Amino acid sequence: MSELTGKWSEADIPDQSGRTVLVTGANSGLGLRTAEVLAGKGAKLLLACRSPERGQEARRTVSAAATGPAPELVRLDLADLASVREAAAAVRELTGDTLAVLVNNAGRMATPKGSTKDGFETQFGTNHLGHAALTWLLMPALRGGSAARVVTLSSVAANGGRLDFADPNFEHRRYNPASAYGQSKLANQVFALELDRRLRAAGDDVISVAAHPGYSSTGLGSNMARSYGGTLMKAAVGALNKIGEVLIAQNARQGALPQLYAATAEGVEGGDYIGPRGPGGVRGAPTKVRPLGPARNEGYGGALWEITAKLTSVTPDPA
Numbered sequence: 001m002s003e004l005t006g007k008w009s010e011a012d013i014p015d016q017s018g019r020t021v022l023v024t025g026a027n028s029g030l031g032l033r034t035a036e037v038l039a040g041k042g043a044k045l046l047l048a049c050r051s052p053e054r055g056q057e058a059r060r061t062v063s064a065a066a067t068g069p070a071p072e073l074v075r076l077d078l079a080d081l082a083s084v085r086e087a088a089a090a091v092r093e094l095t096g097d098t099l100a101v102l103v104n105n106a107g108r109m110a111t112p113k114g115s116t117k118d119g120f121e122t123q124f125g126t127n128h129l130g131h132a133a134l135t136w137l138l139m140p141a142l143r144g145g146s147a148a149r150v151v152t153l154s155s156v157a158a159n160g161g162r163l164d165f166a167d168p169n170f171e172h173r174r175y176n177p178a179s180a181y182g183q184s185k186l187a188n189q190v191f192a193l194e195l196d197r198r199l200r201a202a203g204d205d206v207i208s209v210a211a212h213p214g215y216s217s218t219g220l221g222s223n224m225a226r227s228y229g230g231t232l233m234k235a236a237v238g239a240l241n242k243i244g245e246v247l248i249a250q251n252a253r254q255g256a257l258p259q260l261y262a263a264t265a266e267g268v269e270g271g272d273y274i275g276p277r278g279p280g281g282v283r284g285a286p287t288k289v290r291p292l293g294p295a296r297n298e299g300y301g302g303a304l305w306e307i308t309a310k311l312t313s314v315t316p317d318p319a
Helices: 029-040 052-065 081-095 122-137 139-144 156-160 177-202 220-227 231-247 257-264 298-312
Strands: 020-024 044-049 072-075 101-104 148-153 206-211 273-276 286-289
Touching: 020 029, 029 044, 029 052, 029 101, 029 257, 044 052, 044 081, 052 072, 072 081, 081 122, 081 139, 101 122, 101 257, 122 139, 122 148, 122 177, 122 298, 139 148, 139 206, 148 177, 148 257, 156 177, 177 206, 177 273, 177 298, 206 257, 257 273, 257 286
Parallel strands: 020 044, 020 101, 044 072, 101 148, 148 206, 206 273
Antiparallel strands: 273 286
């Protein structure tokens, strides 16, 4: 941390040699930046990507920054639980069950109504259910790591989110893209803190931390614009995104700092929530911020834990 500014930066990340890190959505945006930085600090990076072509591009980028082992690709489609199981098995084999950090970074944002391969609402299924299943399946590898951490990315959109345990997949209520996104990112935060409560209760040497990037220009907004049908809608969404990115947004380098802090900084404790320190949490240096009420609520955490296990058919770990 800079003695002049008191702000934590990439320069404060300790040496990561000997540590293996898995980053989901590592082919672009915050995931790619996170992978580059940690590879530059000596970590071995596993790049979990849905697209093999984009994954190869990301591997070349991360390889150029690496000061330690060469990064490796892991095929992962979070919208397909069969792919999640295959990816978890591949990671356990690649690491010999010694994974130091799992960064649950990938996400879909404000998409039109749709379903994952397993029939879940796209954003809830991808952002939460896929990551929760992956985390549970990788717990044996995380226990084999030294002081391992799980970092799950939430969002300021979680502030307005609401978890509907009776209808998480919008099968009976009217679908709204922003509401679905807010629900999925709130679920990320609630899951991260519930996971940590259960890890501590089990006496595991693994911590779970949540983080959010504030408002960052990462490509999610552009992807959201492209996902909507109709030229006028695409133009309107695209214009709003550009205005926000120019006036408010942080770039990917700044936006990745909270999850890098959560993954590496000394003093991080299980159940912490890391985000920008500026007004509204939209930008600024990373710091510990107060988790939302539902994330602090053990009843919410337990309910989400149970419905996640039911929907994914993955055995929770810790049990």
